[in-house]
Amino acid sequence: MQNPEKSWFGEKQVSPDEKTENVIEVFDSVADRYDLMNDLMSGGMHRLWKDKFIRMIRPRSHINARAMDYLDVAGGTGDIAFRIRKKIGSGANIALCDLNDNMLSVGRNRAIDKGWINDFSWITGNAEKLPLPDESVDIYTIAFGLRNVTHIDTALAEAYRVLRKGGKFFCLEFSHVQPTLLAKAYDMYSYNVIPFIGDKVTNDRDSYQYLVESIRKFPTQENLAQRMRDANFNSVKYNNMSAGIVAVHQGKKM
DSSP, rough: OOGGGEEEEEEEEOOEEEEEEEEHHHHHHGGGGGHHHHHHHHHTTHHHHHHHHHHHOOOOOOOOEOOEEEEEOOOOOOHHHHHHHHHOOOSSSEEEEEEHHHHHHHHHHHHHTTTTTSEEEEEEEEEEEOSSSSOOOOEEEEOOOGOOSOOHHHHHHHHHHEEEEEEEEEEEEEOOSSSHHHHHHHHHHHHHHHHHHHHHHHSSSSHHHHHHHHHSSSSEEEEEHHHHHHHTTTEEEEEEEGGGTEEEEEEEEO
């Protein structure tokens, strides 16, 4: 049985199909200024979070004399995939999968600007039904994307399916702030400032209102860790950053 978030689009209760369609519309709207908005909303902190995320992954280009296969889901603009490529150089196979073609287009253009013409595979696909064979990936990453998935448990099962034995899953996502006073201050900032910035920069307050609400609907750190265990992941753990504003969850396929 799927969990309650399947029917929520922010604070609105919708059908699963409506949520998927609405998420596509949100990222169609914000794609061109997605990275700028990340800087404005987080005060540039998202760059530090992503850099630490990469250090936790410890990417390398080969394993047992074989090129490693990386899959970055919901990674259309390339932030995580590009960091992996910069860290390891050439040699590995890095694929980006995103539900939204506009986000992938932004990522392709950014890659070209960096001189990376044939360094990545670009896949339009849903995290709940990845267009990849069983056991074809060594490292699965998803950053700030899992909360937009309609059925999180299905996406976790798909991640497990495409990973090879010994493969690792890494998720970077907004989470739940731990200290109560900080949580209240963070809520005030999120609900008041972020939609305001979205309105002024992208002329789209509603999309950023949704993004704030989606964070509040996302599972707690321990709840997501348990759901990863339920999806058969081993060695599951999570690490909070910035007092739980974001968290990194990781697990391994044995």
